[in-house]
Amino acid sequence: MTMTVHLRSALPIHRPSKALLIGLVISSLAAVVVLGIFMAGGGPVGFGLSLLLAVAPLPVLLAAVLSLDRLEPEPRLHLAFAFAWGAGVAVVLAIGLTLAGEALFARAGYGSQVVDAVGTVFLAPVIEEALKGSALLLLLRRRREIDGLTDGIVYASLAGLGFAAVENVGYYLSAYLQGGMGATMQLFLIRGLIDPLGHPVYTSMIGLGVAYALTRRGPARLAMIPLGYLAAVVLHGLWNGGASMQSLPWLGGAYLVIMAALVLLVVVTVRERRQLVGRMGAYLPWYRSTGLVTEQDITMLSSLPGRRRARKWARGEGLGRAMSDYQQAATELTLLHLRAEREGVDPDRFAAERDALLDVMARARRW
Numbered sequence: 001m002t003m004t005v006h007l008r009s010a011l012p013i014h015r016p017s018k019a020l021l022i023g024l025v026i027s028s029l030a031a032v033v034v035l036g037i038f039m040a041g042g043g044p045v046g047f048g049l050s051l052l053l054a055v056a057p058l059p060v061l062l063a064a065v066l067s068l069d070r071l072e073p074e075p076r077l078h079l080a081f082a083f084a085w086g087a088g089v090a091v092v093l094a095i096g097l098t099l100a101g102e103a104l105f106a107r108a109g110y111g112s113q114v115v116d117a118v119g120t121v122f123l124a125p126v127i128e129e130a131l132k133g134s135a136l137l138l139l140l141r142r143r144r145e146i147d148g149l150t151d152g153i154v155y156a157s158l159a160g161l162g163f164a165a166v167e168n169v170g171y172y173l174s175a176y177l178q179g180g181m182g183a184t185m186q187l188f189l190i191r192g193l194i195d196p197l198g199h200p201v202y203t204s205m206i207g208l209g210v211a212y213a214l215t216r217r218g219p220a221r222l223a224m225i226p227l228g229y230l231a232a233v234v235l236h237g238l239w240n241g242g243a244s245m246q247s248l249p250w251l252g253g254a255y256l257v258i259m260a261a262l263v264l265l266v267v268v269t270v271r272e273r274r275q276l277v278g279r280m281g282a283y284l285p286w287y288r289s290t291g292l293v294t295e296q297d298i299t300m301l302s303s304l305p306g307r308r309r310a311r312k313w314a315r316g317e318g319l320g321r322a323m324s325d326y327q328q329a330a331t332e333l334t335l336l337h338l339r340a341e342r343e344g345v346d347p348d349r350f351a352a353e354r355d356a357l358l359d360v361m362a363r364a365r366r367w
Contacts (some may be wrong), residue, residue, distance in 0.1 A: 030088030050172035086162030090131040125236035133206035160199035205231035259315025326364035
């Protein structure tokens, strides 16, 4: 037998945002239009190769980003919107605004080399990071889904991956048309293998800023949004500067800085995950009287290794889904208490969500 009641279906129903659905459709269409233009300009062979190289790293990169979100997975619609926004609307507007900015510098009398340098090192980072990061701002209306810094990193990384995938098609196609297969593979080595997480790391700085502003108190928290944006622009500009000047020392230095930022993001997510799991030991004991949480359950839920061992045991007994639902419901219950402490929650709404989560835990325990 398999468990048929899942966590999302048992919770109070929150209808998908119409604005979010419309944004997802528009962004997806924009991405298709851009790819269609690339195909028309580069021919089927060049476009097919470029698309293949751009998509090849995506499964691994997506899996890496989503692995950060395993403890409390975000809604798939929100994740899809962030990726599509980066791949569609952000790419289209970035191309248009960057070209318009370069045209202004050209009209001012600057030579083509200066215009290209300004567009690559200054305009592209400023414009692209603003557009990718705007996916986070659009999700502010669904702020209850951003419970911590990790959520901001995940949404920002997906917007960056979407942007990078479509942008890379254009870069690989341009290299193929100018230098053939050799030039294309050389570029793939840099963009697809050495630095595939560039865009996600840049935009994650904005994700950190937005998530911090949403999950902390005090007026100073709002300053983290522009600071996160500034960090994203600086990281992006460093890499573009080294690439445009073909300076190996600069490019190497920029790469080290980006890797340091990546390590910071990993540390933040690991630390926050441990803190969340640890907080379960503070809230879950309140529910001992329900019979849904025992001392052994609290010990298991309050430790990442303990949770992994419990899932492994449950899979061996054919109860993997039940254990997953139980753990996730307990995690959501802890987050509900944290949100109530941080922001305050309507008592009736709190009770409804709490009871729905307890119901999931009860059904899971019966299996």
